Amino acid sequence: AEWCAPGAAPAAMEAREPLQELRGALRAVLARVREGEPGEGREPFELPRFWDALGQTFKVTSQEATKLSLAFSRPPPTSAEDCRKLSEDVQNAILAVATVYYWLPKGQGTTLRKMVRDATTEVVEGMIQLTETILSTPLESLSQEQLVSTGGVWEACEQVSNLPQGEYNQAAVVSVLAACLGVVKDALEEMEHALVEGQDPYSDIMEDEELGFRGNRDTYWSEADRKLLSSCMGLMKASKACLKKVLGVVKAYGKADSPEQIAQLDDLADIAKEISPSVDELALSMYPPMNQLSVRLHVNTQEAFLMNFLHFCRTSHVCPPSEEGWVQFLSGAVDHNMNKIKNFTQGQL
Structure with missing residues (x-):
């Protein structure tokens, strides 16, 4: 709710009406950016021109946010006319940002388009938040x-x-x-650290005189768990290697000269975005108390993503014949670890 001081002058409250209109207009822009799709422009698309224009519109928006905030931060009260001018300038700046976003054709790829859309959305959301904050706080404070x-x-x-x-x-x-590679590296390092730190503190005591054999596996891994963990770690390392190698070939051979090449790059990005959270989930399932069936299910998911990833890479333009060797090697590494995991968890299925 907008803040209204007791006995506030009607003129002061009237001055804020343009802000309420601005908020509504910004929300409409946000909805269009979120839901709409960039069109195919009539003019040839030029990437350098696009980036220059986007950078300029973001810069202007930042400046307009500063002007708007300053106008409502100190006396004297902002007049209705000044408020309307400020609101129009903010709205024009945001419309310019959205317009430049719409320059980006669908044909330039979904990965790039999503990044630009997310950045555009964040700017519009930020300006809405600023407008709402000004409307909900005392005048000129x-x-x-x-x-x-x-x-x-x-x-x-x-x-x-x-x-x-x-x-x-x-x-x-x-x-x-x-x-994605960064996420997988972090998960792998955390698990390696946990394995070092997670030794059973009572492993040298085979039997407790009063309680009998220790049955509590809530805080440490059993010997059987550790055998399974070793192969799971192997699969996580294969995930890291896959992402690292694919990143390398995309840098070296990735092109966007045709719709087919752009689509292939998008496919690789989409699968990579599935691999990193699945590695995280696999890692979480590996902590004690370990449920081997749960681990097996997460491992199966990870295997499917990795094999799909390697297949897409091998059949795309980023993998010339000279690069096929490591694809075969990593496929073999995934199979090797999967076979060991299947043997360890056979009784769980």
């Missing part, structure tokens, strides 16, 4: 919330410099693969 909201718009606008501005969809896919 700079609240902590308003400072945070203003900073949020600045941060969102600065994200454009972090977008992969290389050759069309190829740079975007490289960015996705690198992020």
Whole structure:
């Protein structure tokens, strides 16, 4: 609800009406960006021109956010006319951001388009948040919330410099693969650390005089668990190697000269985005108390993603004959670890 001081002057409240209209307009833009699809422009698409325009619109939006925030941070009260002008400038800046986003044709690839859409959405959401914060705080007072909201718009606008501005969809896919590889590396390192730290503290005591054989497996891995873990770790390492090698060939051979090449890169990015969370889920299932059936189910999922990933890579333009050797090697590594895991968990099915 908008803040209304007791006895607030009608003129002061009237000055905020354009902000309410602005909020509605920004919400409409946000809905269109989220739901709409960029069209195919009539003019030839030029990527450098697109990035320049996007960067410029984000910069202008950041400046307009600053002006809007300052206008409502100190006396004297902003007039209705000034507020309307500020609101129009903000709306025009946001419309310019959305317009440039719509320049990006579908043919440039879904990975790149999603990144730009997410960045655009974040900027619009930030501006909506700032507008709502100003509307809900006392007149001409700079609240902590308003400072945070203003900073949020600045941060969102600065994200454009972090977008992969290389050759069309190829740079975007490289960015996705690198992020997925980072997630898998982290999961692997955490599990390696847990294995070192997770020794049974009472492993040297084979039998407790009063309780009999120790049956509590809630806090440590049994010897049988550790045998299974070794092969699961092998599968996680294969996942890391797959992502690393595919990232390398996409950097080296990835092209976006045809719709087919762009689609192939998108497929690799989509599967990579399935691999990294599935590695995380596999790792979580491996902690004690271990349920071997649960581990087996997660392993099967991981195997399917990896084999699919390697297949897509091998049949795409990023894998010339000179690169097929490592694809076969990693397929063999996945099979090897899977066979061992199947043997260890045979009784669980």
